[in-house]
Amino acid sequence: MxxxxxxxxxxxxxxxxxxxxxxxxxxxxxxxxxxxxxxxxxxxxxxxxxxxxxxxxxxxxxxxxxxxxxxxxxxxxxxxxxxxxxxxxxxxxxxxxxxxxxxxxxxxxxxxxxxxxxxxxxxxxxxxxxxxxxxxxxxxxxKKKEMESRRLFESRALAEDKDLLQKENMQPTLNSTEALNKIASFPGMNACFFTNHNGMMVEADLPEYFDQDSYAALSTEIYRFANENVGSVRFGRVKQVLIELEGEKIWMIHTGNQILVLVMSENVNLGSLKLKLSKVLAQIAEI
Missing domain, CATH: 1.25.40.10 (Tetratricopeptide repeat domain)
Incomplete structure (x- = not known):
């Protein structure tokens, strides 16, 4: 040098x-x-x-x-x-x-x-x-910085998951009337109601012309028939039944002690309805 x-x-x-x-x-x-x-x-x-x-x-x-x-x-x-x-x-x-x-x-x-x-x-x-x-x-x-960055990322992701879970848990609980009001507003929804397993209507959002007793009894009987026959071959308990008729669709969903019945037009968008329905059912109080 x-x-x-x-x-x-x-x-x-x-x-x-x-x-x-x-x-x-x-x-x-x-x-x-x-x-x-x-x-x-x-x-x-x-x-x-x-x-x-x-x-x-x-x-x-x-x-x-x-x-x-x-x-x-x-x-x-x-x-x-x-x-x-x-x-x-x-x-x-x-x-x-x-x-x-x-x-x-x-x-x-x-x-x-x-x-x-x-x-x-x-x-x-x-x-x-x-x-x-x-x-x-x-x-x-x-390597230390990469590990620290990874830990920080995982920590933030966990915190975000917790925040999301808290927000989901903080969503207001809906009673059956509120749930039906939300479901009834969906395009193509003709009627919706809750019925018990004896065919008695519990809560409903129905037009005046709707024959509620007949639909309640028919829906309960269809669900019972499907559940008994599917259960006999060990497929498990039926949770939902969808029937497509000429001019309309009927969707029966088991919600615990009751059955949610949706009567819809034949052109209803089932994909969009399922998304909305899943959110409503997640908020609904146990019935």
Whole structure:
């Protein structure tokens, strides 16, 4: 490593040569000397001007990569390094700088591969071993951050699930009349009512012309018949029965101690109705 006197002398000599011949490739050596002296702005300006004259000078691009690295502009450093490799090929110097750049960019796995390749032919190199140590510590820190980020994500997801569950639990409970009012407002709904298992209507939202006693008795009998016959072959208890008639549909749903009966037009949108009905049934008090 050059001492200050030697560095000043190099800057002076290179500056003199470049002043005499502005087209000289000595610009790269001068820019590197400025860089080592901590004069990064001067180094950048000299190297940029030189590369305008010698755009295919690989050594000039390598020095510019080092300057940008020292300026903490790692993406620019990587771009210039690629130019250097494009013109002059890969060397130990380019691999070393590439490893440093990737370390700063957080690409630690790629950096480790490069350093291990260099160490395979120079295992005692202190600079390489020091860089490898920084990479390993960085990888460990990355893993810690990833784990912490994962824990934070899972914690937030759990909190959101709890909030959603609380909101669902906070939904107002509907009595049978309120439930029927909501269901009756659905397009295509002709009538809806609750009946007990004896065929007696308990609660209803019906038009005046509707024969409630006949529908209640018929619906209960149909549900009982379906439940008894399906149960006899061990398919389990019937929860719902849907009958499609000419001109209308009848849907019977077991809700505990009662049966919810929906009488609908034949063109009713069953998909939309099921979505609405599931929300209503989730809010309904046990009946």
């Amino acid at each position: 050059l001492n200050q006197a030697a560095l000043d002398e190099r800057i002076s000599k290179c500056r003199g040569i470049l002043d005499e011949n502005p087209n000289s490739q000595i610009f790269a050596a001068l820019a590197d000397a400025y860089r080592k002296n901590g004069e990064l702005d001067k180094a950048f300006r000299v190297c940029r001007q030189g590369l305008r004259i010698h755009p295919e000078y690989g050594a000039g691009h390598l020095i510019m990569a080092k300057i940008n690295f020292d300026r903490k502009m790692y993406d620019w450093a990587e771009s210039e390094l690629k130019e250097a490799i494009n013109y002059d090929g890969r060397t130990r110097a380019t691999d070393m700088l590439n490893a440093k750049i990737k370390t700063k960019q957080g690409k630690l796995d790629e950096a480790k591969v490069l350093v291990n390749e260099l160490l395979s032919t120079d295992p005692q190199n202190e600079q390489l071993n020091e860089l490898l140590g920084r990479i390993e510590r960085g990888r460990l820190e990355q």
